[in-house]
Amino acid sequence: MGIVLNQSLKNTIITYLGFGVGAINTLYLYPVFLGATYYAVTNYVLSAANVIMPLFAIGMQNTLVKYYSQYKTEEERDRFMSFTVLFPLLLCIPLGLIGLFYFDTIVYFVTKKNPIVKEFIWLIPFVGICMAYFEIFYAWARVHMHSVFGNFIKEVGLRIFSFFATIAVYFGYISPIEFVYVTAGLYFLALLITMLYAFRIKKPNFQFVIPDNVKEILEYTFYIILSGSVANLLLDGDKLMLNQYMKIDNIAYYSVATYIALVISVPSRAMHQIVYPITAKLMHEDKHDELNSLYKKTSINLQVVGGFVMLCIFVNINQLYELVPKAYSGGIVVVFMIGLSKYFDLILGNNNAIIFNSKYYRMVLFLGLFLVFLTVVLNMFFIPRFGITGSAFATLLSITLYSLAKLMFVVKRMDLYPFSKQTVWSILLTAGLFFAFYFWEFPMYPLVAIALKSILVTIAYWYLNYKFTISPEINGVIDGLLRKIKK
Template sequence: MGIVLKQSFLNTVILFLGFAIGGVNVMFLYTHFLHEDYFGLITFLLSTANILLPLLVFGMHHTVVKYFSSYTSKQEQDTFLMSSVLLPLLIIIPAAFLGMFFYETIANLISTKNILIKNYTWLIFFVAIFMGYFEVFYAWTKVRFKSVFGGFIKEVFARLCTSILLFAVYFNWINSEQFIYGVVIVYALRVIIMKLYAFYIYMPTISFKLPSNVKELVSFSLYIIIAGSAASVLLEIDKFMIPQVEKIAEVAYYSVGIYIASVVAIPTRAMQQITSPITAKDMNENNIVEVEKLYKQTSINLLVIGGLFFLLINLNISDLYEIINKPQFTKGIWIVLIISVAKLMELAMGTANSILVNSKYYKIFFYLSLAMALTVILLNHWLIKAVGINGAALATLIVVVVYGFIKIVYINYKFKISPFKPETVKLLLILTVVFFSFYFLNINLNPFFTIIIKSILISVIYLFLVKSLNISKDLNELFFNFIKNKKS
């Protein structure tokens, strides 16, 4: 667990920095510097690009993580890595021609409710390519257990550049339309930097040969394309479907709530950068003992950290929106609670998705992901019409909880392993008690000071209970070593 904790810690720091910058962007700069329609538009464009990403890069960012460790010679590894760059062109080039031919039809279809979308539809394709190849080159570094720099470029660089662009809008150096194109250029720069770093970490010999197991790779990639697209649908379809029913400004209100809630998922995003290739390696070696050990450790550790974020966010949410000082954005308050509960479920799953994707049962991940995507589309269509943007959040929660439970049961059936321990129940009780103890507490001070006071009280009580009940041995040991080093 040493390399996992070390790189996960660095990735967590980077994610925190990225989320801090992104938080300033989403809650203050976007809301005050950019018109709500353009805030909704850029969110729509990026979300739609994310949905297309797995298809356009042929799922190669997942294929690299799964198969790289199975090759033993440098020649095989080089051939494989070069294939991960070239094979996506078999989809990108035909898709480009189809996109040009049917552009008007596509643009008119997705801009029926909001005509502003039409003139920017073509940007979705290019952003999806930039995002996709970034993930492919990022995967090159992950399999070398060098995930920190890529994490920085992914989480910090793009958000910092966006901050600069938003200030440029504020000072009238650029207008809202130029801001949209500026963000696209940032994503292009991001993939160029990631490519250069990937070649710095590992420079493969250029080869146009196909790997010996190309049929197996293509088979896996075809499944993972749909599975990856389905996973992207689960994450992004709400922001795509809201403009088809509501005004595009509603996406802006929804995005703020989603962003705040997504802080709960910081630990799992950080840890996955290093646990995914480790799980792939253990699965390739059929080392189920180590797979189970990591499965349980990640589940409880992620729940402990994510649980604290859950409490801090939801018990301070009213004061946080008061600081934002944009009354129309308070529509997202319930979205924060709903989505953060969904994120807790994802944390509890630990490395479940990595186990499924990197096992011989990876096809079930495809079927489950496809079912999740179809379910969330249907639920979004129904619930957004019924209760507005809160319905989109409810759709996500229902799908995450139901299919998360199915995945855990399936893994237990096939491998006889579970992410849960007795400490999991204790932790859930701690979360429940602390949440309801502070939920009705009102401190009539300036919202900024109220957040500080409540956060200190919540953190002290929560961490004291977690440590006293020995919920996580890993985190207790980390805390002990930290105190020991401080004293020495």
């Protein structure tokens, strides 16, 4: 776990730095400088692009990670990497033609409730392609154990440039409409930078040769396309559904709430960048005991770190919403619902990496497709009745059922189990501190109150976690820091 902790720690710091910049953008700059309408339009374009991104990537980012370590010679690896980069281009062309042929129908469907979206429809496939190839070249770097720089571009770089673009709106250099186009351009810039970085790590030697195991690769890729679509629909499908039933401004209110809740999943996102290829390698070498150990370690480590983040958010949520316009205050309940769903998914550790690299990924995928159908149906039922709160409840229910299904599948079929008695103690500790601090509010400026309460929560949380040795690995990190401080 040495390289995992090393790069996971760097990725976590980078990702939280990015979320810090993003928090400034999301909680203040976007609502005030862009206004709810164009903030919502920007979110809609990015969410729709993220949903269709797996179709453009054709799952090659996951395929690259799964199969790269199986090739023994440099020539075989060059051939395989060339295939993962060039093959998606062949499918982008027919997808583009289909989009052009049905363009009027698509535009009519997505703009019935909010005609303002029509002007930006063409940006969705453009951003989707940029996202797809960013992930492919990022995977190119990750298989060579270089996960930090790509994570920096994704989590920090995009948000910093977006920050400056929003400032440009404030000073009148660009309009809110132009901001949407600038945002699309930033994703193209991120793609170019990541591609050059990947080529620097491993100089490309493109070969127009099909790998020998292409049938196996394409079969895996087909299921990963569907699996990626399932995951992205569960993540962003609710925003697309809101566009169909409510005024587009509600996407802005919902986006602020979901952004706050998504901070809880940052440790998982950071760790998975490096754990995914290690999981693939252990499974390829059939090292069951090492894999089970990794599963337990990722689960409890993510639970401890993610539980701390969730606790800080939940106990400060009322003061946090005093910093945003009052129109956004309806999202507090959304934060709790989405946050709990992310926390449960977090404590499953590297569950997704295990499933995607196993021979059982097909069956879980079909279950995922059913849950996407369930999500759509639940959103159709709850959004007209309860608005953004209904959408959050539909998401909570769907993601929880999906996570439970994946957990049971890994436990039953692969004899891998992520939980221990520390899991229960961590949940009890987090719940106890929530009830101890949530109702305790300081009558002062919100930022000062948040800082003061967070300091108290931090001291109590980490002291108790260290005292009860919830995670031996995290205790080791703390011991190392204490030794350095003493020196």
